[in-house]
Amino acid sequence: MSAFKVIQPGLLTLIQDAGRYGQHRIGLTNGGPLDALAFNWANRLCENPVNSSTLEISIGGLVLAAQTDTYIAATGASIPMKINGRDCRFWQTHKISEGDKIEFGFASSGARAYLAVKDGFNFAASFTSSSTVVRENIGGINGGKLVVGDLLACNRITQASALAVPEAEIPNYPSEIVVQVILGYQQQSFDAVQQRLFFSSDYQLSDKVDRMGFRLQGQQIKSSLNGILSEGICHGAIQIPADGQPIVLMNDRQTIGGYPKIGSVIAQDTAKLSQLMPGNKVAFEQISMERAHNINHLARQRYQNVAMVNIA
């Protein structure tokens, strides 16, 4: 079979396409890449359709053996990558020959990287998507993270474009960020003082971080509500439980829940959040719905207008 074989799965490597949508009514969450921008670049470098299956590598440690000829591209966190012992850059395509060994070290900045292969990895969709949600045991290979010996099927490719992302478009992954928040949900249950405290305090990313939610530590804030009737939770929602410490709900969040929420982080900034390590600093900034739409439309326009660099 034309495939990559997993020699070492690393800390946490998951198969992810763009995510699972339209399935909340049966209790399924979205899954999908925590950093959608880096994910999109990886597929674009391979000239893949936007929903192609990639590997999301958290922190690093992945080692693969190629059992086929193809092209790959890795993007995201700064993780050293070696092909047959030779250092190879992220943010560009690399030709792979059968027998090659691809080794990832560990992140020096950022936390998530994406590995795309030409035409995408071939995995059957489960509820319209190959995205792995371990908690739900859905997607990927038997619903789980990669393990030693897994075979990652892909097409045999001998001819493809050699592309790179222009230097100016390559993000850096700072360890202190400001995330933009639209007030919403039970925001009125947080009085003016609580809201000011929230938007003027620095928080630290705790070590309780997973694809469901990122827990922050810092200034407590209080809602006048103890709990609410369980309701739908959108991506990026900031839940404030009784201990007053915010939790930003991410791709694998539960679809409904009963804690008060002050608003939601925009997706561009949950992506930045997902590149932080425990102990890194986060501040929240309030923006309007209109501003969020401007940011998102401009970002999409900019992404689409980038001319890729031909490195052949």
Add this chain to the structure above:
Amino acid sequence: MHVEIAGENSLIIYFAEVTDPMVSAQVQHAMLQLESSLAGHLIDMVPSYASLLVIYNQFSTDHYFVSACITQALQNLSSAQQQQGKVVELPSYYSTESGPDLQMLADNAKLSVEEVIAIHSAMEYRVYAIGFAPGFAFLGEVDPRIAAPRLTTPRLKVPRGAVAIADRQTAVYPAQSPGGWNLIGRCPTRMFDATATPCMPVQVGDSIKFKAIDRDQYLALGGEL
């Protein structure tokens, strides 16, 4: 009724602040209307007890248009016929063997085990929401006599099919998972099967009626102990 922003591409409609079959029917009805008026712009919706989260494609429309569609849907609610969901009968083997909390629940309620079973299986329960885990249907409301608070220490493993009560809610665990609800029986019917179509026997708005079965019937229906 009011509408709030949820996130950059989502609005949430609050219909009431209580659990009520009429409110749940309104949620259902609004959802059906928005499915047609927002066709092509919708990413997903999450109906719950008294709210509906509407997630839309922010690159094809904006929250002004979505708000307008919601306003229209809510105006039509008053004249709406109440949507009737289907009633699904689920067999349940109630016993102290299959329901480790049944005796304690009965003792606390000052009822016999048989009375608890009779009360739980007498009611028709509405599916108010689905979430927590794939296929986990929140059913309500149980008779106040058999309502019971969640366990102080949740179990690490609740078996698939466990029939359980938490406060005035009841549910069947669709898969083995951790859980803090009081276990009173086991249901042999699969509540979530990824390979089946549909993958769930019920959806939000449907109703469930439990039918007490004995050990032999439970095993004959494929139940495990």
